[in-house]
Amino acid sequence: MLAHDHLYKELLSPGKRIWFIGVGGISMSGLAELALARGQKVGGSDNHPNDLCAKLSSLGAEIAPCQEGENIRRFRPDAVVFSAAIPADNPELLAAREAGIPTLERADWLGLLNRDFSAVINVAGTNGKSTTVSMLSSICLDAGLDPTIHLGAALQRFGSTVHAGGSELMISEACEFNYSFLSFYSTIAAVLNLGHDHVDIFPEMHDVIDAFARFLARLQPGAQVVLPSFDPHMPELLRLWDEKAPGLRGKVEIFTFGYPDDRLLDKAPDLCCESLTYKAGLPQFELSFQGKPLGEFSLLIPGRFNVENAMAALLLAHLTGVDFAQGRCSLAAFEGAEGRFTVCGEYRKAVIVADYAHHPDSVKLTLEAAHALPHKRLYACFQPITYSRAKGLCEGYVDALKNEDPAILLEVYDSREKDHSFSSRCISEKINELGGKALFMQTPADLEAYLSDKLEAGDLVLLMGQDIRFVGDRLCGRTDHYAGRKSVAEEWSGQMPGEEK
Numbered sequence: 001m002l003a004h005d006h007l008y009k010e011l012l013s014p015g016k017r018i019w020f021i022g023v024g025g026i027s028m029s030g031l032a033e034l035a036l037a038r039g040q041k042v043g044g045s046d047n048h049p050n051d052l053c054a055k056l057s058s059l060g061a062e063i064a065p066c067q068e069g070e071n072i073r074r075f076r077p078d079a080v081v082f083s084a085a086i087p088a089d090n091p092e093l094l095a096a097r098e099a100g101i102p103t104l105e106r107a108d109w110l111g112l113l114n115r116d117f118s119a120v121i122n123v124a125g126t127n128g129k130s131t132t133v134s135m136l137s138s139i140c141l142d143a144g145l146d147p148t149i150h151l152g153a154a155l156q157r158f159g160s161t162v163h164a165g166g167s168e169l170m171i172s173e174a175c176e177f178n179y180s181f182l183s184f185y186s187t188i189a190a191v192l193n194l195g196h197d198h199v200d201i202f203p204e205m206h207d208v209i210d211a212f213a214r215f216l217a218r219l220q221p222g223a224q225v226v227l228p229s230f231d232p233h234m235p236e237l238l239r240l241w242d243e244k245a246p247g248l249r250g251k252v253e254i255f256t257f258g259y260p261d262d263r264l265l266d267k268a269p270d271l272c273c274e275s276l277t278y279k280a281g282l283p284q285f286e287l288s289f290q291g292k293p294l295g296e297f298s299l300l301i302p303g304r305f306n307v308e309n310a311m312a313a314l315l316l317a318h319l320t321g322v323d324f325a326q327g328r329c330s331l332a333a334f335e336g337a338e339g340r341f342t343v344c345g346e347y348r349k350a351v352i353v354a355d356y357a358h359h360p361d362s363v364k365l366t367l368e369a370a371h372a373l374p375h376k377r378l379y380a381c382f383q384p385i386t387y388s389r390a391k392g393l394c395e396g397y398v399d400a401l402k403n404e405d406p407a408i409l410l411e412v413y414d415s416r417e418k419d420h421s422f423s424s425r426c427i428s429e430k431i432n433e434l435g436g437k438a439l440f441m442q443t444p445a446d447l448e449a450y451l452s453d454k455l456e457a458g459d460l461v462l463l464m465g466q467d468i469r470f471v472g473d474r475l476c477g478r479t480d481h482y483a484g485r486k487s488v489a490e491e492w493s494g495q496m497p498g499e500e501k
Contacts, residue, residue, distance in 0.1 A: 134151060147165045304365070343488060
């Protein structure tokens, strides 16, 4: 039980005054928006105000463009919520604690919010959380369930990272960074995959698996769990789960997804991808559930990894009572979450795609999806997120990018770490030492200038990372991430491999 559990009914009540430090963050802004929808008085601060801050202000939140103790004394909040990036000596945090005001880290606040719903689906995993939650949310909304949704990416359908629903169901991402997901409450939990990430928190792969085992150990008897049969780390996860919560695994229902040759818990996957082909570069696949054929499914977004995300979403929706036929219809129309293989537009008839891929596995898979689409030349542009990750996973990035021509490395993006001794230049140099063709660029402006000079009709630019994505916006003249945009299928309509041109 969290230290703040006894406060949740009180602090979540309408009329309570909640202040968010770092309110411009993707998750923090969403939580602030949900607080407004609950009838709470919301204020917040960010030293770098952005469009998310502007949106909150338009909804009635009081937004301060700097962080200072006077903000707390003026607003007089009932609680202060802060993100993991906020240092302990932050003046607003100090002012709140001096005044005896409850302070909660973002994960604790989200954990309190979980406890206000009778059914909560938390989706964890190294990669694919935002896309899977987006898929699941679309299926559930189409089925009329009206869940409350908390996402790490904007979904065009409701023009936000969150949706304040009217039912007893909540759907959320469960991030492992800083052990955040250990604050959450779940009636249904999913682990999509496991990879070595957040090396500043988890020095070794074992530490990652151990954290996810602790996440599952928090479940209560009667809960349901969704796991991938194909992930090689699942047996170790199950072993550590049993070690941390003896007997619990026998009191929950475990459902698996995967491919015919996969085995987990001595059985074939419950939801099984029987065949996978690509038509016009996009996946078409046949599924079965516990041996019963479900027919063919299709996606408008590329990549085998998105087939796996879709299987997880379908299985989770099934556990809420939504039939697979509804899931098929919803997925056939799903165009992706913002920043997940998003078509920004065109520059000189070259297509610009932005993606949040930041782990070596996701970089490699996203590149595979891009190569499957028609193009004259692919410009693979990557910006690592955080110096510790860039340094710790350097060899993985080299392996993912070494065959690209060109592989363009932008300097590391980091908003929370103090040690900047590593550089993306090291990744590019290692690629070139192996005979590759890598370039290093210091700033997004440098990359923008390079691309604006080089791009030709038919080229494809893949921008992977954090603020590197805004290079695509500037090249394409894209100003609104919530406005209508072309899907991958629309962008390449009539130009796909095997089709008449």
